[in-house]
Amino acid sequence: xxxxxxxxxxxxxxxxxxxxxxxxDTQVAVAANFTEPAKEIAAAFKAATxxxxxxxxxxxxxxxxxMAHGAPYEVFLSADAERPKxxxxxxxxxxxxxxxxxxxxxxxxxKTPGLVDGAGTVLSRGKFNKLAIADPAAxxxxxxxxxxxxxLGVYNAVKPKIVTGGSITxxxxxxxxxxxxxxxxxxxxxxxxxxxxxxxxPTADHAPIDxxxxxxRTGQNNPAAKAFLAFLKSxxxxxxxxxxxxxxx
Numbered sequence: 722x723x724x725x726x727x728x729x730x731x732x733x734x735x736x737x738x739x740x741x742x743x744x745x746d747t748q749v750a751v752a753a754n755f756t757e758p759a760k761e762i763a764a765a766f767k768a769a770t771x772x773x774x775x776x777x778x779x780x781x782x783x784x785x786x787x788m789a790h791g792a793p794y795e796v797f798l799s800a801d802a803e804r805p806k807x808x809x810x811x812x813x814x815x816x817x818x819x820x821x822x823x824x825x826x827x828x829x830x831x832k833t834p835g836l837v838d839g840a841g842t843v844l845s846r847g848k849f850n851k852l853a854i855a856d857p858a859a860x861x862x863x864x865x866x867x868x869x870x871x872x873l874g875v876y877n878a879v880k881p882k883i884v885t886g887g888s889i890t891x892x893x894x895x896x897x898x899x900x901x902x903x904x905x906x907x908x909x910x911x912x913x914x915x916x917x918x919x920x921x922x923p924t925a926d927h928a929p930i931d932x933x934x935x936x937x938r939t940g941q942n943n944p945a946a947k948a949f950l951a952f953l954k955s956x957x958x959x960x961x962x963x964x965x966x967x968x969x970x
């Protein structure tokens with residue numbers, strides 16, 4: 722009995738000693754709109770698994786260009802479905818690993834109370850000098866902003882007033898710093914920001930912002946990369962995603 726107990730204690734000690742060595746790190750490219758929830762999810766992921774996720778934030782288009790040129794990202798959390806699909810088709814992503822982790826919402830936002838009304842008619846009134854959006858060619862939220870304005874029939878009139886950020890983060894910074902009186906941003910960026918005025922763009926006014934994740938071939942042998950994607954589907958991660966105004970599928 723004593724011998725067995727000693728053996729069990731020795732095995733437990735060996736497992737505990739090996740634990741840190743089993744933990745791994747993964748490099749994750751994250752669409753800028755998902756910055757804050759990704760930080761929370763990464764912290765929860767580390768607490769639950771011991772693995773860590775090193776996060777980089779930017780526009781989905783810029784990330785894809787970097788990955789195509791050999792950037793060492795292992796997981797891609799895009800702001801759209803097209804780029805992960807293209808990554809899979811081009812052999813950059815692992816076939817069958819792609820899924821929608823969040824559905825984003827677009828908001829017209831201003832720090833000025835009362836400037837943005839509940840129907841978005843401020844766009845047709847035109848009583849502003851600058852309107853910030855993310856680059857439509859690189860950021861899905863920017864493309865959704867253009868589609869929304871086209872649907873409302875105001876795009877041509879508003880176009881001279883548009884200032885374009887390289888990502889949705891920069892678009893929000895233009896509004897936050899006063900460089901633009903209002904801007905189209907992600908709901909997640911302002912859901913916890915008090916004051917100001919805002920209009921939640923109807924989903925019927927633009928293509929769905931289905932945000933997809935994919936395991937990249939650079940991470941197919943990294944247990945942390947696979948574990949991070951699995952954790953992204955967990956109840957803990959889904960709760961964080963919903964907290965920031967996204968829909969989860």
